[in-house]
Structure formats: structure tokens, C-alpha cells
Amino acid sequence: MLLTLEGLDGSGKTTAWRALRDRYPSAVFTREPTDSWYGDAVYRSIDDDNADPLAELFLYTADHADHLSRVVRPALDEGSLVVSDRYSDSRIAYQAATLADSPLADPFEYVRDLHAPFSRSPDATLFFDVDPETAAERSGETNKFERADYLRDVRAQYERLIDADPERFVRIDATQTRETVLDDVFAAVDRLR
Numbered sequence: 304m305l306l307t308l309e310g311l312d313g314s315g316k317t318t319a320w321r322a323l324r325d326r327y328p329s330a331v332f333t334r335e336p337t338d339s340w341y342g343d344a345v346y347r348s349i350d351d352d353n354a355d356p357l358a359e360l361f362l363y364t365a366d367h368a369d370h371l372s373r374v375v376r377p378a379l380d381e382g383s384l385v386v387s388d389r390y391s392d393s394r395i396a397y398q399a400a401t402l403a404d405s406p407l408a409d410p411f412e413y414v415r416d417l418h419a420p421f422s423r424s425p426d427a428t429l430f431f432d433v434d435p436e437t438a439a440e441r442s443g444e445t446n447k448f449e450r451a452d453y454l455r456d457v458r459a460q461y462e463r464l465i466d467a468d469p470e471r472f473v474r475i476d477a478t479q480t481r482e483t484v485l486d487d488v489f490a491a492v493d494r495l496r
């Protein structure tokens with residue numbers, strides 16, 4: 304089973320991912336951007352305020368393709384529970400927002416269709432729902448994606464994803480205390496497994 308954690312920067316995904324790792328030690332824990340040279344290339348682009356948004360999309364997508372073949376598919380083939388901190392929905396939500404002013408007619412559909420022929424959809428996704436202001440504050444606004452006005456656009460793209468596939472998503476109220484968020488996460492994962 305492939306479980307993904309999605310949400311704005313600072314929504315508490317990584318905190319939950321670590322807690323789940325302690326609770327389910329036999330599962331495979333992974334993330335995007337990955338810990339590989341493709342992931343390094345992605346982080347170089349994140350740190351470049353002038354990166355071309357389309358070039359950036361393809362860097363992230365290359366990292367995803369490598370992640371799928373090297374980590375995700377082999378682990379799923381062995382029957383493992385795979386938990387990924389960010390996955391394809393991050394691309395659809397974030398790059399649809401960065402590509403809003405590009406020549407693409409509908410960046411959301413473009414990015415989604417780019418993945419469809421080769422990717423593996425998550426079986427379930429926890430969406431850490433937090434307002435863009437709290438997200439920007441918690442993340443410390445350390446990169447170009449962590450500004451509240453941009454995160455507002457990203458959140459709207461996530462809502463579009465949830466509307467298109469409501470059964471896959473579990474919405475977690477990420478404005479609650481850490482303890483309550485983790486209780487909700489554990490309850491959701493226990494139910495899904």
C-alpha cells in the first residue's frame with residue numbers, strides 16, 4: 304500500500320512522517336525531493352529564484368521517475384507499506400501554481416497528464432490542512448515557495464485535487480496541537496491499513 308503525506312510547507316507532514324516511522328518500523332519511509340543526485344538538482348532549482356518553472360517541473364518529474372523505479376515500485380512489489388513525505392500531488396499543486404502564467408492552457412491538467420502514463424497513484428493520501436499564513440510562519444519562509452500569497456494558490460490546487468478524487472484523501476486539521484494532529488494521523492492510518 305502506498306500512503307502519501309501532502310500539504311503546504313510547514314503543515315506538519317515531516318513531523319507526522321517521523322512519528323509514523325517510529326510506530327510502523329517495518330514500513331518503508333521515503334520522500335520527494337529524494338535523497339539522490341536528482342533530488343540535489345531539484346534543491347538547486349528551489350534555491351534559484353530565477354529558475355524557469357517548466358524546467359523545474361521536469362527536474363521534479365525526473366526525480367519522481369527515479370524514485371518510482373528505485374524505491375517505490377520495488378518496495379510495493381515486496382508487499383511493504385510505503386509512506387512518502389510528498390509525492391506526485393505536490394507537483395500537480397505546486398507546479399500548477401508556478402506555471403499559472405506560462406503558455407500552458409491548464410497547468411494542473413498538464414502536470415497530471417504528464418504523470419498518468421508512467422506513475423503509480425497513491426492508495427491513500429493524508430492532506431495536512433493549514434491556512435497559508437500559518438504554513439508560511441511555521442516553515443520560516445526559507446525558500447521561494449514558502450510565501451503566504453504563493454501558498455494560497457497552491458492550496459487552491461490541492462482543493463482541486465481533492466475535489467477530483469475525494470475517496471483517496473483524508474483531511475487532517477493541521478492547525479491543532481502536535482499531539483492532536485498525531486492522534487488523528489494514527490487513527491487514519493490504522494483505519495486505512
Ligand SMILES: Nc1ncnc2c1ncn2[C@@H]1O[C@H](COP(=O)(O)OP(=O)(O)O)[C@@H](O)[C@H]1O
Pocket residue numbers: 310311312313314315316317318319441442477478479480481482484
Ligand atoms: N501541530 C503543530 N503545531 C505547531 N507547530 C508545529 C505542528 N506540527 C509541526 N510544527 C512545527 O512546524 C514546523 C514545520 O513542521 P514540519 O513537520 O517540518 O512541516 P512540513 O514537513 O509540512 O514542512 C516545525 O518547526 C515543527 O516543529
Ligand SMILES: Cc1cn([C@H]2C[C@H](O)[C@@H](COP(=O)(O)OP(=O)(O)O)O2)c(=O)[nH]c1=O
Pocket residue numbers: 311312313316317335336349363388389390393394395397398442446448449
Ligand atoms: C516534491 C515537490 C516539492 N515541491 C516544493 C515544496 C517545498 O517548498 C520544496 C521542498 O520540499 P520539502 O523539502 O518537502 O519542503 P517542506 O518540508 O517544507 O514541505 O519543494 C514542489 O514544488 N514540487 C514537488 O513536486
